[in-house]
Amino acid sequence: MQDHALLASPPGQRQAVLAQQPGVQGHGRLRLDDQQLHLVSWRRNAGTPFTVVVSQDLPRLLAEHRANSRRAWGLLALLTAITLLATLALARVLGRQHHLFQALSVADAKNQSLIEQLEQEKIRALELAGSDHLTGLHNRRMFNELVASHLALARRSPKHYALLYLDLDRFKQINDSLGHHVGDLLLQAVAQRLRSLVRGSDIIGRMGGDEFAVLVTAMEQLADMDQLASKLVAQLSQPYVGLDGHSLQLSPSIGIAFFPRDGHDVATLCQHADMAMYASKRAGRGRATYYDTQLNPADDRGWQLERELAQAIAGEQLVLHFQPKVRLEDCRIEGFEALVRWQHPAFGLIYPGEFIALAEKNGLIAELGDWVIRACCQQAAAWRQQGLDTVPIAVNVSALQLRDTAFPTRMATYLQQYGVRASDLELEITESCLVEPVDLAVRVLNQLEGMGMRIGLDDFGTGFSSLSQIRHLPIDTIKLDRSFVDDIRSSPEAGVLVTSIITLAHNLKMRVVAEGVELRDQLVYLKTAGCDAAQGYILSRPVPAQETQRLLRQGILEPA
Numbered sequence: 001m002q003d004h005a006l007l008a009s010p011p012g013q014r015q016a017v018l019a020q021q022p023g024v025q026g027h028g029r030l031r032l033d034d035q036q037l038h039l040v041s042w043r044r045n046a047g048t049p050f051t052v053v054v055s056q057d058l059p060r061l062l063a064e065h066r067a068n069s070r071r072a073w074g075l076l077a078l079l080t081a082i083t084l085l086a087t088l089a090l091a092r093v094l095g096r097q098h099h100l101f102q103a104l105s106v107a108d109a110k111n112q113s114l115i116e117q118l119e120q121e122k123i124r125a126l127e128l129a130g131s132d133h134l135t136g137l138h139n140r141r142m143f144n145e146l147v148a149s150h151l152a153l154a155r156r157s158p159k160h161y162a163l164l165y166l167d168l169d170r171f172k173q174i175n176d177s178l179g180h181h182v183g184d185l186l187l188q189a190v191a192q193r194l195r196s197l198v199r200g201s202d203i204i205g206r207m208g209g210d211e212f213a214v215l216v217t218a219m220e221q222l223a224d225m226d227q228l229a230s231k232l233v234a235q236l237s238q239p240y241v242g243l244d245g246h247s248l249q250l251s252p253s254i255g256i257a258f259f260p261r262d263g264h265d266v267a268t269l270c271q272h273a274d275m276a277m278y279a280s281k282r283a284g285r286g287r288a289t290y291y292d293t294q295l296n297p298a299d300d301r302g303w304q305l306e307r308e309l310a311q312a313i314a315g316e317q318l319v320l321h322f323q324p325k326v327r328l329e330d331c332r333i334e335g336f337e338a339l340v341r342w343q344h345p346a347f348g349l350i351y352p353g354e355f356i357a358l359a360e361k362n363g364l365i366a367e368l369g370d371w372v373i374r375a376c377c378q379q380a381a382a383w384r385q386q387g388l389d390t391v392p393i394a395v396n397v398s399a400l401q402l403r404d405t406a407f408p409t410r411m412a413t414y415l416q417q418y419g420v421r422a423s424d425l426e427l428e429i430t431e432s433c434l435v436e437p438v439d440l441a442v443r444v445l446n447q448l449e450g451m452g453m454r455i456g457l458d459d460f461g462t463g464f465s466s467l468s469q470i471r472h473l474p475i476d477t478i479k480l481d482r483s484f485v486d487d488i489r490s491s492p493e494a495g496v497l498v499t500s501i502i503t504l505a506h507n508l509k510m511r512v513v514a515e516g517v518e519l520r521d522q523l524v525y526l527k528t529a530g531c532d533a534a535q536g537y538i539l540s541r542p543v544p545a546q547e548t549q550r551l552l553r554q555g556i557l558e559p560a
C-alpha cells in the first residue's frame with residue numbers, strides 16, 4: 001500500500017512520502033539518485049515490496065544493477081555482432097550469387113556463340129560432305145539427294161526434266177600420260193565449263209572419275225534438250241588451255257533420260273542415262289544419245305562389267321593365276337607373278353585388261369588391290385603349311401594404290417594376319433606410278449621397301465623413264481617389256497638395246513627379268529645378253545593356284 005502511495009504521489013512530494021515509509025526511516029535522508037536506483041530496482045524485481053527494495057544495501061543493488069547493465073550491454077553487443085556477421089555473411093552470399101550470375105551470363109553468351117559456331121561448322125561439314133573436293137560440284141550422294149527432292153516437285157509440274165550422264169572420252173590416257181595433276185586441272189576446267197553452260201537452277205554432280213551428271217530442270221519443251229545437248233558436245237569439245245602448260249582437247253559422250261518417261265526415280269534415271277552414254281561411246285564418242293528401251297544392257301558387256309565389278313570383288317568372283325619366273329642361269333623357279341581374273345557367272349573367265357581400268361575409273365582399285373594382296377598372302381601361307389620351299393609372289397600395283405598413304409599399313413596388317421614375311425611378296429609397279437605427284441608414290445615405295453619388300457618396275461621401256469631417272473628409286477628389278485623381247489630376233493637394234501639395258505641395269509645393281517618370252521631363240525639371246533630371269537608362255541602360261549604346288553615341288557622349269 002505504501003508503494004502505491006509513493007508511486008501515486010507527485011514527483012515533488014515523493015521525498016516526503018518516502019520519508020514517511022516505515023522501512024525508509026532510519027536510513028536517513030535518501031538522495032534522489034539513490035531513490036531512482038531503488039525505484040529501478042523495485043521495478044525490475046516486480047513482486048518485491050518497495051520497502052524491501054529501499055531497505056536493501058545500495059552498493060549491492062548498484063553492483064547488481066551494474067552487472068545487469070553489463071549483461072544487457074554484452075547481450076546487445078553480442079546481438080549487434082551476430083547481426084553484423086549475419087549481414088556480412090548475407091552480403092557475401094549475395095555478392096557471390098551476383099558474381100555467379102554474371103559468370104553464368106558470360107558462360108551463356110559464350111555457349112550461345114559456340115552453338116552458333118558449331119551450327120555453322122555443321123553446315124560447312126555437310127556442304128563439304130556433299131561436295132566433290134576437286135571440282136566443288138555436288139558429289140554422287142548429294143546429287144542423288146537433290147535430284148530426288150527435285151523430282152518430288154517435278155511430279156506436279158507441267159515442265160520437262162531430264163537427267164544427263166556425261167563421260168570424257170580419252171580422259172584416262174591423258175591422266176596416265178600427263179600425270180594426275182594435269183588430269184585434275186582438266187576435270188576442274190570441265191566442271192567450270194559445265195557450270196557456265198547450264199542454268200543456275202540445274203543440278204550438276206561429279207559421279208566419280210571423269211563422269212558428270214546434270215539434272216536439267218523445268219524445260220518448256222522436250223526439244224530444248226536437243227539444243228542443250230548439242231551445245232554441251234560442241235562447247236566441252238573446245239580446247240582447254242593453260243593446264244600446267246598443256247593445251248588439251250577431248251570430247252564428251254552423253255546419255256540422256258527423261259523424267260518420268262524413262263524413269264520415276266533417281267536410280268532408274270541414272271541407270272538409263274548411263275546406258276545411253278555407253279551407246280554414245282559405242283557409236284563413236286563425242287555425241288549425245290537419248291535413252292531408248294531398245295538399249296539392252298545385256299548387249300553391252302562393258303556396261304554390265306562396270307555395274308557388277310564391286311559385287312564381284314566383294315562376292316569372291318575374282319581368282320588369281322600365277323605365272324612362274326625362271327632364273328636363266330639354272331632354270332629354277334625364282335618367283336611367281338600373281339595375275340587376277342574375274343570368274344564371271346555369265347561371261348566366263350575375264351582377263352584384267354577388261355576390268356582393271358574400270359576398277360581404277362570407279363574407285364574400286366584399292367578394294368581390288370587389297371583382295372589380290374590378301375589372296376597372295378593366303379597362297380604363300382598355304383605353300384609354307386604344305387612344307388614347300390616358298391618363292392616370292394609378285395603383285396601388280398596400280399598407280400592409284402601408291403597414292404594411298406594408308407597402303408603400307410594395310411599391307412603390314414595383311415602380312416601379320418596371314419603370318420607371311422614381307423620378303424614373301426614383291427610389288428610390280430609401272431611407270432604410270434611415277435608420274436606426278438611422284439613424291440607421294442616414292443614415299444609410299446620407300447616405306448614398303450623399308451618393310452623388306454622387293455620392288456620391280458614392270459613394262460620397262462614402254463614409258464618415258466630411263467634408267468638414270470629411276471636409279472634413285474627403291475627399285476630392285478626391271479621387267480623388260482614384251483615389245484623388246486618380240487623384236488629381238490627381227491631387229492638387230494632391238495637386240496643391241498636389250499643388251500645395253502641389261503648391262504646398265506646391272507651397273508645400277510638392278511636385276512632384269514624379261515617378260516612375254518614365247519620363243520627359244522629369244523630365251524637364248526636373253527641368256528647370252530646376261531638377262532637374269534624370264535617369264536613367258538615358252539616356260540609356262542599363268543596357272544591356277546593348285547598347279548603352283550606341282551611347279552614348286554618340281555623346282556626346275558625347262559622351256560617347252
Ligand SMILES: Nc1nc2c(ncn2[C@@H]2O[C@@H]3COP(=O)(O)O[C@H]4[C@@H](O)[C@H](n5cnc6c(=O)[nH]c(N)nc65)O[C@@H]4COP(=O)(O)O[C@H]3[C@H]2O)c(=O)[nH]1
Pocket residue numbers: 323338339340351352353356369372395396397398428458459515516517518535536537538542
Ligand atoms: N602374249 C603373251 N602374253 C604373256 C606371255 N606371258 C605372260 N603374258 C601375259 O602378259 C601379262 C603380264 O602381266 P603384266 O605385264 O603385269 O600386265 C598385267 C597387269 O598390268 C594387269 N594386272 C594383272 N593382274 C593385276 C592385278 O592384280 N592388279 C593390277 N593392278 N593389275 C593387274 O593386267 C595386265 C595383263 O594381265 P594378263 O592379261 O594376265 O596378262 C599377263 C600375262 O598373261 C607371253 O609369253 N606372251
